[in-house]
Amino acid sequence: xxxxxxxxxxxxxxxxxxxxxxxxxxxxxxxxxxxxxxxxxxxxxxxxxxxxxxxxxxxxxxxxxxxxxxxxxxxxxxxxxxxxxxxxxxxxxxxxxxxxxxxxxxxxxxxxxxxxxxxxxxxxxxxxxxxxxxxxxxxxxxxxxxxxxxxxxxxxxxxxxxxxxxxxxxxxxxxxxxxxxxxxxxxxxxxxxxxxxxxxxxxxxxxxxxxxxxxxxxxxxxxxxxxxxxxxxxxxxxxxxxxxxxxxxxxxxxxxxxxxxxxxxxxxxxxxxxxxxxxxxxxxxxxxxxxxxxxxxxxxxxx
Numbered sequence: 463x464x465x466x467x468x469x470x471x472x473x474x475x476x477x478x479x480x481x482x483x484x485x486x487x488x489x490x491x492x493x494x495x496x497x498x499x500x501x502x503x504x505x506x507x508x509x510x511x512x513x514x515x516x517x518x519x520x521x522x523x524x525x526x527x528x529x530x531x532x533x534x535x536x537x538x539x540x541x542x543x544x545x546x547x548x549x550x551x552x553x554x555x556x557x558x559x560x561x562x563x564x565x566x567x568x569x570x571x572x573x574x575x576x577x578x579x580x581x582x583x584x585x586x587x588x589x590x591x592x593x594x595x596x597x598x599x600x601x602x603x604x605x606x607x608x609x610x611x612x613x614x615x616x617x618x619x620x621x622x623x624x625x626x627x628x629x630x631x632x633x634x635x636x637x638x639x640x641x642x643x644x645x646x647x648x649x650x651x652x653x654x655x656x657x658x659x660x661x662x663x664x665x666x667x668x669x670x671x672x673x674x675x676x677x678x679x680x681x682x683x684x685x686x687x688x689x690x691x692x693x694x695x696x697x698x699x700x701x702x703x704x705x706x707x708x709x710x711x712x713x714x715x716x717x718x719x720x721x722x723x724x725x726x727x728x729x730x731x732x733x734x735x736x737x738x739x740x741x742x743x744x745x746x747x748x749x750x751x752x753x754x755x756x757x758x759x760x761x762x763x764x765x
Contacts, residue, residue: 465701472698473710476691481717483687486679487554493676496554497662502680504546505655507688511648531641538637538646543653545630546692550654551661552623559616568620570602570715575628576708587705594744595705598712601740604733628708634696635704643696651688709744716741 577587662668
């Protein structure tokens with residue numbers, strides 16, 4: 463249970479990084495195309511992890527033979543990298559056709575999609591977890607949606623992004639317990655970056671746009687949002703169930719709003735504050751068993 467709490471903390475840290483990186487992504491989006499920007503930040507994220515791989519010994523919970531492990535790592539990196547490419551592309555393109563609030567709410571629907579898909583693999587959830595999911599969705603709606611909810615083309619792309627995010631969570635859940643997480647993250651970054659670069663040369667002009675790319679935005683999203691946050695997600699998911707992972711990651715919008723309040727001086731109205739509190743209550747309630755188990759373990763080992 464202590465490992466589950468540690469994994470939850472890793473996921474919360476990743477969510478905090480993603481929530482505070484949305485401003486940097488918005489700045490970069492106004493200067494360059496989505497594929498050029500994604501290629502820049504994901505390739506940088508992969509390069510950030512390379513020095514770590516040189517000094518870190520591989521660690522997996524299930525030690526298969528070396529050839530089999532290598533094949534599984536390559537396969538997992540390609541699958542996860544392809545999913546990340548689809549997710550990041552849909553998000554960058556779709557957000558241009560909708561509002562940030564609606565995009566945040568629609569994307570958060572993966573907290574329902576993940577457990578729904580999990581039912582096909584025989585992973586039933588207790589009623590308490592479903593209650594936390596419903597509470598989180600209600601809080602996300604109050605936090606993000608302040609206008610008439612009309613569904614357009616951009617919203618459809620964001621909904622597809624939510625499905626892709628759910629599939630990525632389930633894919634990471636499968637591979638993180640079988641291969642080294644840092645190597646998996648590094649490989650998925652390079653796969654996503656290369657696919658984004660190919661797409662950029664097809665539909666954009668990356669050589670011309672590269673001069674307009676915000677260096678600060680690329681550095682922050684590449685090093686922190688990609689290199690660190692995605693790796694923390696893979697490490698954290700080794701000990702946290704996919705449905706609980708989805709709940710924790712949905713807290714990204716709360717961190718984004720709080721960052722705007724603290725850094726940019728943006729005000730929160732009563733509706734948004736209520737949404738934040740409801741989401742905080744949902745995340746906290748979903749983690750109570752882990753916290754209680756750790757306390758019980760401490761009491762058992764104390765003299």
